[in-house]
Amino acid sequence: MATALPAIERGRVAATPVARAGAGRWLVYAGIGVAVIFFLFPVYWMLITSVKPPPEWQTNPPIFLPSRLYFQNFTDALFVYNGVKGLMDSAIVAASSTAIGMVIGTLAAYSIARFRTGGINLSFFILSVLFMPPVAVAIPMFLFWSNLGLVDTYLALVVQYLIFTVPFVTWLMKGFFQDLPVELEESALVNGASRLRALWDVVLPSVRPALVATALFALIFTWNEFTFAVLLSRGRVTTLPFILPTLMESHNILWGDIAAIATIGALPVVIVAFLLQRYLVRGLSFGAIKSS
Amino acid sequence: MAAFLKRKPRLGGRRFALLTVAPATILLVGISIFPLAWALRLSFMQDNLLSIATPRFIGFANYGHLFHDRLFWTSLGVTAVFAISVLTVQLVIGLVIALALDRLPRYQQVLATILLIPSILSPSVVSFQWKQLFDYNNGVLNWALGVLHLPLQGWTASARGALPALVLVDFWEWTPFMVLLMFAGIKSLPRPVFEAARVDGSSGWQVLIFQTLPLLNRVIAIAVILRLIGAFKIFDIIYSLTAGGPGTSTESLAFYTYVQGFRYFDLGYSTAMAFITLILITILARLILGFMERPVGRPAGRTA
Secondary structure, three states, X not given: OOOOOOHHXXXXXXXXXXXXXXXXXXXXXXXXXXXXHHHHHHHHHHHHHHOOOHHHOOOOOOOOOOOOOOOHHHHHHHHHOOHHHHHHHHXXXXXXXXXXXXXXXXXXXXXXXXXXOOHHHHHHHHHHHHOOOHHHHHHHHHHHHHHOOOOOOXXXXXXHHHHHHHHHHHHHHXXXXXXXXXXXXHHHHHOOOOHHHHHHHHHHHHOHHHHHHHHXXXXXXXXXXXXXXXXXXXXXXXXXXXXXHHHHOOOOOOHHHHHHHHHHHHHHHHHHHHHOHHHHHHHHOOOOOOOO | OHHHXXXXXXXXXXXXXXXXXXXXXXXXXHHHHHHHHHHHHHOOEEOEOOOOOOOEEOOOHHHXXXXXXXXXXXXXXXXXXXXXXXXXXXXXXXXXXXXHHHHOOOOHHHHHHHHHHHXXXXXXXXXXXXXXXXXXXXXXXXXXXXXXXOOOOOHHHOOOOHHHHHHHHHHHHHHHHHHHHHHHHHHOOOHHHHHHHHHOOOOHHHHHXXXXXXXXXXXXXXXXXXXXXXXXXXOHHHHHHOOOOOOOOOOOHHHHHHHHHHHOOEHHHHHXXXXXXXXXXXXXXXXXXXXXXXXXXXXXOOOO
């Protein structure tokens, strides 16, 4: 940005004519404007459809603003098309997997950050699990769950999502722990606290915002997860991402009702993203790029 | 007493370190290494759940069969199209938008977050949104084409248009993620370098090409690797929007793996394909890392 440069230097910079600099600025505004419209229009269209009365759902020419707000889509979606069940299942699976992943992952992260347990190999192994395509392990895992008679249960999905939450939490929290000065827990240890006590009483409170951010990211990922939800469900455990495609298959698509379910699925994620602004980069690049 | 105090943390430390790392390690071996090993074994077997024949070891036959399977090559081509889109359009547009964001006098962070929305939505929500827009008779896209007196498109329903339509959805869904990473990369650059360059009389383009891009190579490498892995995993929007069709025109590697495993129940063949995918991902990631780690624009010393 044009920080105040001393006069002489400014003179040199102004080699580009002022008029062109002005045009450049308008180009930037126009570009960002186009980008915002392009990337938000489909979201807007879903939102607006979710509150349109049925005759206005999907028409030619399209209706850009509904004649009235029609919230029955939401009640229909929730109570007629199993939206409540979908919400509950998504919430149960996401929350359980996140909770378990947070405990297991945070412990491992602390161990790796402080003691370099397992060296570079363990760290690399944990990270590489994140990048495995779900289809690669889907068949053996499916056989495993069906041998136990557990296909289409909460347990199967919760454990399956640990394949994501545990390495994610470990990797992200490892970075946060490494940023923390060792002196913090050393003084607690000298005062006679056990390792676990030092972790619980001293270390964890000082990374509380990082813990919250990590957990919220894990919640987003598990709430959104699609591939395993589709491969490991047969219609009993139906998370929101599982329900949507099944509703879209019918011949007479109920646009407004599906839009309502999709909106319910999208809203928490968007809210969380705004809460997490500061951590977005670190969380979404799996800590590969540090910034916060 | 003093000796005891000094020793205790260290001894306790070792056991503590192992105990805390154990649950994660055991769990991950259980749900990733073990199934992968099982899949590797399966990939050498003739094992079809639909056939009465007992599974038997057939060596590399599944892998050999892949080379003669036209559909496998088609799926490889489809995956390559997504990968190329990532490496060209998504990368360039992502960088351009990030640079533009960096020039805004205010609201940079908020706009970066707003623009990110497509990348954080569930793929099934994304698919629904585009299903609305792609609708032949009542979709906004065809309405717009009609208004402009352009020929209407079949989008995901047409043999020639389906793959480009999915590439468009992938672009919409993931370019924002590129933007966010690049934007963060730009923000982490040392400002004085640029001001010095500008003072030297370098043009904006010179600064961009000789200063900014080389300094961003690590961020670009990470973004590209994450997205390429995404391209090789692409399954969700295909499943929801085209189911691989029309015909097999939009079957990606991941989708064809799913079709063989979960529709035809040919477990051996499907897992062999999954392994080929894994190998390809590993090779590509290595190549990009190697390419990006070259000491271009780095301070001297590494080259020496």
